[in-house]
Amino acid sequence: MATFSNKTFNSGLYAEFRPIYNKATYDLIYDYHSKKGGQFEVAVDVATGTGQAASHLADKFKKVHGTDLSARMLESAVKKDNIDYQACPAESLPFADASVDLLTTFEAMHYFDTDRFFKEVKRVLKPNGTLAILVYNLPIIKDEPEMNLRFEELVSIALKDSWNTGMDSVKSLYSNIHIIGSTTTEPILEQKMSLTQFKQYCKTWSSYARYLENHTDDPIDEMIDDFAKIAQADDLDSHYITPQWATCLILGTYKQE
Incomplete structure (x- = not known):
């Protein structure tokens, strides 16, 4: 997570080019929350980054709190009247006991001390409150086998030594995480992108x-040049591909003991 706090990290790029969680994902969360007797007063999005999820939650909840370890990320966060942002660890949330209806964390829990995080979740959630955890794997490119082989070279060879240790959890879609009484589902995450947009996402x-801290070459630029050759595309902005991210949504409810 320290990389996201680095002064050289482009939080604006992160805000613009990360994949967008679709309406179906939020509908699954809200439907589960309603059926478990949850209220729509207060939501917390942990490791909110630039506030993508917090912004959606703000359309459904009266008050939304977005937290992130990186104050730099929060500088680019989406602004809405009913959202506030605070820089803090996921394992030490600045909220009162039993004060939160829904707590979400998207594509971030592999950075956490999960035992401490779950203790905090249990502390801040109201009875019948919901925990929603979403993770998505690295993408495959729909109907582009040659590009996928080149993408795998980037992931497994060029960047092999630069991945965070939590990447194994991401690749397994958090299969090592189990919440008693939870349910899992696999909403589809798919997005049409130009080659330029896909480059910026990567x-x-x-x-x-982390790779750029120790190297002068740019393996992503090199990969996109190869993509353009494969597609016989002269303009990176006008040739589109469709990345698909394998996704897992874990939903759980804490009952009052």
């Missing part, structure tokens, strides 16, 4: 930032 990875 450059939001912490592994890329």
